[in-house]
Amino acid sequence: KDDEEKLVKLILQQANGFDGLDKVVENFRREQLPDIIFEKLIRKGLTRLDGASTSARANAAVVFAACQAHGAGQLQHATTNPEVSERIRLAGLFGNDELRWQDIEVLDLEDLQMTLIRKGLLTLDGASTSARADAAIVFAACQMHGGGQLEHATNPEVRERISLALRRGNRFCDDKLRWQDLEVIDLEDLKLGQIFRLGVRTLAEDITQLRQNTKLSLALAGEGLGAKGCKTLFEAMAQLKQITDLSLDLKSNKLGFEGGQAVFEAIAQLKQITDLSLNLGDNDLGADGCQAVSEGIAQLKQITKLSLTLEDNGLGDESGQAVFEAIAQLKQITDLSLNLGDNHLGADGCQAVSEGIAQLKQITKLNLNLKRNGLGADGCQAVSEGIAQLKQITKLSLTLEDNNLGDESGQAVFEAIAQLKQITDLSLNLKRNNLGFEGGIAVSEGIAQLKQITDLNLNLAFNDLSADGGRAVSEGIAQLKQITDLSLTLEGNDLSDKGGQAVFEAIAQLKQITTLSLDLADNDLSADGGRAVSEGIAQLKQITTLSLNLADQDLSDSDDGMRPLHS
Template sequence: MTDGQERVRLRAREGEAVEWTRRAAQRAGTLKDMMDDAPTEDGVYPVPMIAAAELAVLREMCEADSMPARLEQCSISELFRLVEGAGFLDAPGALNHAQRALASRLNGKCADELRELLGATDDFDSAENRVAALAEPAFSPGGAAFSSHEDAKEVALGMVDVGTLAELKGVSQSWLALARRVLCSRLSRCEGLPAPTQLAEITDLNIKVLVDAGRLWEAAAAGRMLPSLARLRWEGFEVSVAAVRAVDLDERDEDEDEDEDERPCLLGGPAKTALLSCIEGEGEPPLELLLAAVACAGSGEIRGIPVQMMRDDSVSELNLQERNISVEGGMLLAYLVPVMGALTRVDIRRNSISGDGAAQLSAAVLGNLKIEMFNEIPIKEMRADSFTELDLNGKDFGVEGVMVVAGLIPVMGALTEHGDYTSEGINAIADALRVNGGLTSIDLSRSQLCGIWTDDDGDQYGTYTAEGITAIADALRVNGGLTKISLAKNKLGEEGTKAICEALEQNKTLKELDISGGTYGNINIGCTAGAKHVAKMLGVNSALTSVEFRGNKLGDKGWGAIFAAICGNKDSKIMSMDASSENIGPVGVKLIAEALRTSVTGGLTSINMSNNYLTHSGTDMTGIKELAAALGVNCSLTKIE
């Protein structure tokens, strides 16, 4: 037997002897010291703090290089005891395994789920106190630990993520105190010093941990709440808070004209140089750290954004229209908006916020429940689901506004929505449609769904992309509540039309579809090329009752195919068809007549073919005669114009 395989015996709390290999025992500092000092008289080393069953598991944990599968079968309380045992034995490998197993059970759960998992009791005095505990900054101190058992629990949470630790605060008052200690230590403890026990003791803040956890707003909260804060830390970088307060971050180049349409980015030129002078470290600091520094300690106004006023929460209405705020500005606003408890109305329209700036800002707005109006979007009423129709036409509320609307759609029961959207906004709307079963009506007409549009003179702008319309189509495959949608005047093209029609071939809930075009060449579905996809869909769809196609230059063959599809579908529910003013000639009316003559559907009762060229001014009567003959055998039509 090798030295590593030699057996040593440990006496557990109950007096029972548990055998370990010497190799495993040497991985536990406490046992190694015992064995190095001197052998015991009976050859058994006392471990009075640990039960025999736990010693057996700890033995396996010390032997294993990766987390033993056995830990997956342990209860939460057993994992906490194993952490305590690993700490007593000074066994870092075993401790790592136990922390990792515990984190895998807890991470990602909300306060209610954690309370049930931990077997805790909600002992908050009121729901308001519980909500306040969940809403407080992660850096809020929790006081000193009361016992070695509590210290062991603190160690046990070493791998639990920041978001889950914040949720632990809402479990019970004892877990609130523990989570505070763990978080404050992780975020604010200086090397060689105890963790702060009150806000005034916090001098350092690890801002990277907060940003990684999605808690951007805590940078601004720290600037307001921590009077002794001196440094923001980020792997390899250190920001002097006092220096940031002192520099002018709104400084501009001498030749820069404030009235020009194009301004430099938020942190560019002299402003960035000034900010970098406040930061120690090698290389280029990450943008998130720069923004956190500004949100935490920036003075006055920066590129049109009143940073200090927002951080101080001194306004209830914020109008930042037309200030040339771009992506970085949107990101900075996302750091500031959540700490504004008095803010009820925000208007940031007519800026250039997109990408990460729009995504982060919209999330910040949705997270601030005090805001009632954002970019003229009545979000208070939308949260309360007090609308059946919502007209946002002409509001020009930007990408960030569309994302806010998309975030609210899942909580609304019925909504007609109208506005101009970018591809980012459309994808957000599509994501919301996938999960909203109560939304019954949405108007996406004239929304540049495919990235191109036509002005009043017929000039076309933009670059075609089917990304947005394909996202909408995918959403229609799974949405079970929508009964009406308008995609009119969007220049869908053949690709976009095909995507929508394929989604609707099996859709059983949508009743009304508008894919009409418009004047000045604003063709929507790609003329006859798109018409074939529409016809294919109408030939199998059994839910639609109303479809609008006009303004698409479908031509004789296109309209003939549409009528043939409807009339050839015995399950069709379409009751009327408007083909007026569509330049349908004798060839087209013959195709329509044949479809009506052989119709197997009883749903179509009314058609409008006025203002067409059915006879070419009386020079060709063959088509109209065939239409008259078809009407003689069609028993369903009751009205024709």
């Protein structure tokens, strides 16, 4: 075989090329020719595909090169499918010797291995596996009919993505989607439509035009990027050396560990960023992927504002520690939003959270979401102790929904918050935590200490407070004389008429309040309770914006559900 290949190389130097090979070696089978040799022969015009070998037929690059050089008539020899071959032959009989769309349309290239399509200067090296499978069709459609034909020119999995991009019209791209568009975008993993939202035709052009920009926002949630698409995206973004404000939504993209690694490698290069919003929720990062992302973020020493969503990524307790160890290195940060919901952190993970939070002494605004993490009383105690260390904080949003905290934990949370003397804006979600009446008492005592609060959003839905618990909570809220904006959710707490009346009696004492959102749905209020509510509302003379939810109750003619009032 080696001798035969050497012979081929010698023959290629002859003017008559392939014909010379026939004369020199009578029994030499063309199937034994290396594909690259056969392709060179075709490109030189030294041979046609009439006697194409099996290996040549299997090489779609060779097939396409021959078609470009010698016309559609050669396609009948370019497939191993006899039915397709005959259709192509007939098509060639009824047209000129040019490669026509009809010829390509009937050619079945699904079973051919397309590794390269090239005619001079065009290549598909960077295209996806799916694109390569139909690359001859894609390329022919693009060259002959412009971008509009591409939605019909590839396999069904890719077709809709291209169609979405093209529907956006000339505002985003001209009528011809150029070959570079296919070359730099992975059609298998990335919807072209999302790239076109930036207002230019290709990702490469986007990066070129955005290099001087300082602010970028991309919404790519649920676009199926996968690890490969994520890597492509971040490799491009790593070139944006001037970016200081970046918002990127990659929720539900199946990134996995490899995607997390790609995020880390790119983010670590964007050292000039001061404001970062990154949503990686529901991406199966796992502990290792989360570790990688955290290490990348730790490199951003200039950052002052960070919003990071790692919800539903299977982090576990150790990853929670990794996140906060990374954030603790960001000494300039003052505004932090961190969503670690649905990550099975448990009590141990929350101990790590507590220790991490305690290091963020400079924080003035904190939004922390730990819902559905199995904290229990111990985990809640740990988190509360960490938050109590943030003496500079003025705005706090804390979500501990559905963590089975129990009555004592409610007290721990408020005892911690009561130590934050600078806080004026508080949002606290304790929904579904089995607080009960005792928990309501603890909430009341804690709230009463927050004298400086002006804006309060408190969600105690589905906590079995009962009428007495509801009354206790109300009495605590009545102590907040400075409050101007109150959102209170007591849905599903069996308050009954007595509890409902107590709520309004308390709110009536808040003379500074102008905005009120009150949810008392599903609380067994009767017509009498409805009247009490009505009488309570009548006393709120200073209210300018009211939203009231009394749904799922037997209020007779008072049952209006959610009623927003504006004046």
